[in-house]
Amino acid sequence: MIHKEEIPDSPLFAGIHPEEKESILKCLSAVEKKYEKGDAVFLAGTAIRSMGFILSGSVEISRDDFWGNRQVLGHAGSGELFGEAYACMPGESLMVNVEAAEKCRILFLDIGKILNVCTPACSHHNRLIHNLLYIMAKKNLMLTRKIDHMGQRSIREKVMAYLSFESEKQKKKTFGIPFNRQQLADYLAVDRSALSAELSRMKKDGLIEFEKNLFTLL
Structure with missing residues (x-):
């Protein structure tokens, strides 16, 4: 079980009391996995149902073209999410690879359990959904800016x-x-x-x- 002291500050848990973080992770059946540098976390061509939340360490997000040339698209560190957009689209194959940039601990959160509010609806669960939408909107704006620059x-x-x-x-x-x-x-x-x-x-x-x-x- 993940204790509240192990959960880094993150926009995902904004407005959620530290004591509630443990219960919400239990409600979501969060699964922790550990990786060494260079380990594959997600592979292009596969479909996912869970998004990653980084407890410690960092990951690199990249894409390989037909000839094997790799383009680094970004990094995610402690307290950040990755894979949430793909997890929201069941059956959609990943177009990127995610690998550990260093030794890291990652929590995997089932997007279905996040979006399907438990009964009775707990206030911190509703807040989590609000925070997730905020994060996804912010990332969308960042992507729009990057497209403008590129x-x-x-x-x-x-x-x-x-x-x-x-x-x-x-x-x-x-x-x-x-x-x-x-x-x-x-x-x-x-x-x-x-x-x-x-x-x-x-x-x-x-x-x-x-x-x-x-x-x-x-």
Whole structure:
């Protein structure tokens, strides 16, 4: 049984009392599994009925093309969810792989038991559904923004679209981004060397200043 002290802070449990977390996981028949770095959690081509909630560690979400080239689509860490959209669509095959990026513990929550409220309906169960919808809506907005950034024609335009968004979001001309160079290249779907070269040209052209993941728009 998972104790409340083992459950990391997460938007999924926002507004739910710590004492209620244990009972709701029991109600949902949550199953814990442990993985070592590199272990497969979900495989493309399979269908799932449960979403993953990370207790500790992190996972990498990626997609392989026909020729075996891998594109990293994202990461999920402690307190985050993955697979919830696919779990809501029974029979829909995964188009991504999920593997442990490090040693991790994951709780699997049956989406059917989440959406079918127990009788009598407990307040924390209703709150959980509300939180899940909020998380899925937020991820949808993030995906829309990513499509906008990736949809620009050149590497420079992709970088400027992303940096402009981060500047507006943080309301600063100087701001940090949550990516290193490889992660930023993966996010924008560009080659890392080409990205680094373009960043240097943009700096030379007086558009930006940067130091590691700290950027200033000029």
